[in-house]
Amino acid sequence: MKRDVRFSFHMKRFLLISLLLSFAYLPLLPEPNKPNPPQAPSAAILTKIDQAELKKLLKESQIEIVEESENFLVLQLRDYRAALFLPTEYSLQFYSSFTSAKPRAELVNRWNQKMRYSRAYTDEEGRIILESDLDLTGGVTRENIKDFFKKFQLLLGQFSSSLTLQD
Numbered sequence: 001m002k003r004d005v006r007f008s009f010h011m012k013r014f015l016l017i018s019l020l021l022s023f024a025y026l027p028l029l030p031e032p033n034k035p036n037p038p039q040a041p042s043a044a045i046l047t048k049i050d051q052a053e054l055k056k057l058l059k060e061s062q063i064e065i066v067e068e069s070e071n072f073l074v075l076q077l078r079d080y081r082a083a084l085f086l087p088t089e090y091s092l093q094f095y096s097s098f099t100s101a102k103p104r105a106e107l108v109n110r111w112n113q114k115m116r117y118s119r120a121y122t123d124e125e126g127r128i129i130l131e132s133d134l135d136l137t138g139g140v141t142r143e144n145i146k147d148f149f150k151k152f153q154l155l156l157g158q159f160s161s162s163l164t165l166q167d
Helices: 002-024 051-060 105-114 142-166
Strands: 064-068 072-077 080-088 091-098 119-122 128-135
Touching (some): 051 064, 051 072, 051 080, 051 142, 072 142, 080 142, 105 119, 105 142
Antiparallel strands (some): 064 072, 080 091, 091 128, 119 128
C-alpha cells in the first residue's frame, strides 16, 4: 500500500511541474484572434540584368551615360570616365584606364594588397587599369547594384588620387 502512495505522490508532482511549465510557455504562442502584423515587402532579387534595366538604375543613381554600345556603357563618374561592361547578363564589370609616363608596378601592387572590391594592373600598352566586378548569380537587389556604382566611384577617386600623389 505504501508503494502506491509514493507512486501517486511522484505522479502528482510530475503532473504539477508539467502543468506549470506548459503555462510558462503560453505567452510565447501567438494569440489566435490577433492577425500577424503586416510584413514589409521584400526587395526583388535579381539574378540577371539587361542593358535597359541597367540604364534605369544608372539614371536613378544620377550617373550620366556618355556613350552606348551593345555590351558596354561609357559613364561619367564625377571627374572620370569609366566603362561599365555587361559581359553576360549575370555579371557587371567596371573598367577605367589611366596613362602615366612613369612605371607604376609598385603602386598597382600596393593597391591590390590594401584595397578590396577592385583590382589594378598594367595592360600590354602600359596603361594602368582599375576594374571591379559584381556577380549577380547568387542574387542581388537593385540597391546592391546602386551600391556597386557608388563603391566604384569612390574607388576610382581614391585610385586616381594615389596616382597623382606618386607623380
